Amino acid sequence: MFKKLRNRFLISNLVIISVMLIISFAAIYFITYNNVSSEINMEIHRMEDSYFKRNDNMGQHPPDFGSQKPPKRDAVAPSHERTISFMIETDLQWNITDKTSSFDIDDELYESAKEKAISKNNKTGNFNLENEHWTFSITPIMNGYRLVFLDTTSQYGILKTLIYTFLFVALIMFIIIYFISRFFANRSIKPVQEAFERQKQFVADASHELKTPLAVINTNVDVLLSNNQDTIDSQSKWLNYIKSESERMAKLTNDLLYLTQMDNSDNKMIYSNFNMSEAVENIILTMEAVIFEHNLSLNYELEPALFTYGNDEQVRQVVMILLDNAIKYTNKNGTISIALNKQNTDIILSITNTGEGIAPEHLKKIFDRFYRTDKSRSRQLGGYGLGLSIAKAIIDQHCGKIYAESIVNEKTTFFVRLPMSL
Template structure:
């Protein structure tokens, strides 16, 4: 699917570039062609005016002039090769004007090719030479001015060949460049698609487990229809527990979807982060000591940030909850909150097994858990850290993790300090 998408993108890109190149090349060629034609027309008019005055003619020749081969005669360096023929009403050449002597057959052929065209101006090819002509009515016949335009025609022809070669080279180069950027553009889409696919699979799996438990407990209840509710209450408690787990899971999923796709902006205000962290610690302090864990914290007072206080509290709660779950017996949890330059630094460190190196990069992925065998016993679906990361990023901050196996794990948060403080 992604290969087809890349190829479509590549094909569309090449088509657009090819059309733009063609338009550009045609425009340049037409401009050059019109410029050359104007120069030719201007020179034909100058030659016509020049040859109209006998005293200014470089040489006047008639049909009795000796024949001189055009290819063996060097033209004047400051003038183009040209000649003028005058005809009567029977299209017979009456006189000729030229800086070169040419044979009668050449004159006759040139005259016939000019008169055969129904236009006053035109061009033709004769003996591998390109000629432009202009017909002017003159005493019942015509005065026909001829100009050698072989060099100008060569310029236009070379321009076409240059365009074709340049276009071919450019298309080859653009093809590989477009392929590189197409692959680069498709990569994040593919990664997002793979994550979405995995997300749906994981969510389905997590929902399937409590649904299976609920279904089993309902079957047990139905098999004991005659028994009292008090005797079957444990099955009801199991059902209630799984419903609560499903509710938490669906709420977390909806919350992540809202963060990812909602256009509704959160309401931000300045609040005291030091007090917010202290309040969260107080709500969890009893639970921490109940589990035999030593809690140490160092909070710099009156640190104010701009954001959503409830969401930031949720992040702190998630980090402390993780620390509580994964700290080893008689372990330690350390919390540090301080100001560093224009940011506020918050870290939560707990002793324990730590996080393996291959899991560090995936720890913030949705539904990812390091020890899946313990996940059900300690609770959670692997959505806490992704939620924490999403909230911190909405607050223009960063969250990271460092871990030393069998020693400790530290989650660090950097948040911008409020500009008013």
């Protein structure tokens, strides 16, 4: 599926860029072609005027240079010495009556050029003759026509070279763009593929977690049905099992729905400035009895009057998740330490618990959904591996950071960094 998606992206990218290259090259070619055509037209008009003025100054037609030494090139057009041109005049039946050129030209060329120009049936045009490109213009005169010819092989050679250059550059660019597009296509598809794999894993994990309590409930219901003559009081043990598993399922589904809401970018929460110090202190007071019930020591140091901008209830939930997590994984007669202080423009909350710690290979994954370093122990403690995922989603929405540091068999510390209100 992702291979097809990548190939579609790659083909679409290549097609779009190829079309843009073709349009760009075509635009450059036509602009160059129009410029060359304009220069040729101006040149041939200058030649016409030059031959016309020369004949007028001489008062007669110049001699045929076919059998005489030609004059210097600058006698006609000193600024265009490299341009070969000639003029012929014909009668109304297209018989040559006069020919003029600054170069020694065979009579065959005069005749062939005249026939080519006549065959075009137009006042101006182009033709190829003996592997050379010529441009002509035909002007009616008294009792005939004047035809001026200009060798434009070099000008049109530039256009031909331009086409070959474009084709070569286009081929090289196409190869380069192909590999670049493939590289970026793979990079673009990778996040989608990773998200899809995470989604598949999420569905599989959620199904697995739901499967266990459902199996327990189903088993206990079967036991109740097999003893349908007994009183409810005698079957209370099975009913309590059903109730316990139902509550676990309810908590799981609520957590899943909450994560779905957090993932929804349209989910707008009400944000305001609130006292982070008071929020953390209230959570500690709420959980203090639970901590002492587990025979754990509690140390906390909170800097007063630290304000942040966000949703008070959500941030309290993060503190509750981290503190509950610390209680579950603190070793017997261990210690929980909580600190809240200001660091530059941020508020730093740290919750530390002594215990087994977290191995380095697990630290980057503990915020993934359903991820647990010890699945059997987590299930015994009633965890699903969603608490830290919820905490991270909340902190991300508040433009903060949450991370953990741990020393194996010693302690684990969770840090929450939130921007402080001005």
